[in-house]
Amino acid sequence: MNFNFNDHYWHDSVLENIFIDRSDPGNNDSIEIVIKWHEDNSVSRLVFKNVYLFKAVMNFGIIANESIDIAYIAPSDDNDLVDFYSKWKGAYDHISLNCYVIKTSSTGSEIKILAETVEEVHLQ
Template structure:
């Protein structure tokens, strides 16, 4: 399944987990998202190089997703590669943006890949 094929609009963000149990080898960010009543998935961003969480809290209610965007030409990718001073120039990075409705929060992740897992 392609991540862009998921119905992101109005899906519910349930949780976010940052996995750094083995830094440098395992740098993953896991989102649990309820896409429909019967379809909750884990979205695992693998080999994360950068993330930004502009999260607003205090709103009583579900945090639904306004939109999801995948990009290969996000200016943050170039900025991250410049910080690494040539060490990751050959690494293909992808930018992902999740904009939330109810809190106007914005989550950005730059990683090498993404994995989609069904939650049973």
């Protein structure tokens, strides 16, 4: 999957679910996000594999769909990515991570995932 908009139109797509799999910590750390795509109402599960950081700032208590404003891969100078490598003092320098960012239309809502890869699984 090309996370930077070539496969789907992110804007106004709906974030339906987030699943965190820590059943085998260190060996299988993954995040799954279910998205209902705006352009055709199809549904996909995005599976982020080999996750090293998950940050979510989200608003709750608001009765509305959690629609996506924008999603992208952050540049290599993203603060969370730089901080991760700095904190581990070279222990993970051999691992190439992407910083995946999903911002929703709720004020201030943002999800950041540092992971090696992301795959798309079509559900509908």
